[in-house]
Amino acid sequence: MLSFRTSLLMKTKPKISPDFTIDDIHRIREWHYEQRKEIGMEEYAKILSQRVKSILTDFPKAKIVALS
Numbered sequence: 501m502l503s504f505r506t507s508l509l510m511k512t513k514p515k516i517s518p519d520f521t522i523d524d525i526h527r528i529r530e531w532h533y534e535q536r537k538e539i540g541m542e543e544y545a546k547i548l549s550q551r552v553k554s555i556l557t558d559f560p561k562a563k564i565v566a567l568s
Contacts, residue, residue, distance in 0.1 A: 514527035536544060552564070 512531075514524070514531045516524045516528075539547075556564070
């Protein structure tokens with residue numbers, strides 16, 4: 501189970517402009533830093549696992565490829 505803070509951060513994603521500017525990249529990086537800085541490695545692994553599962557659900561032809 502994810503903490504309240506983690507679930508709140510995941511819901512408050514930064515707004516991206518239609519033109520996708522450098523400012524958007526900065527907002528994404530700042531959001532990611534804020535999301536990651538106060539959670540433990542175990543909880544972060546759960547978040548990443550959920551994201552991978554959602555990608556595999558959304559894109560059924562996607563495959564997990566082991567990194568070498």
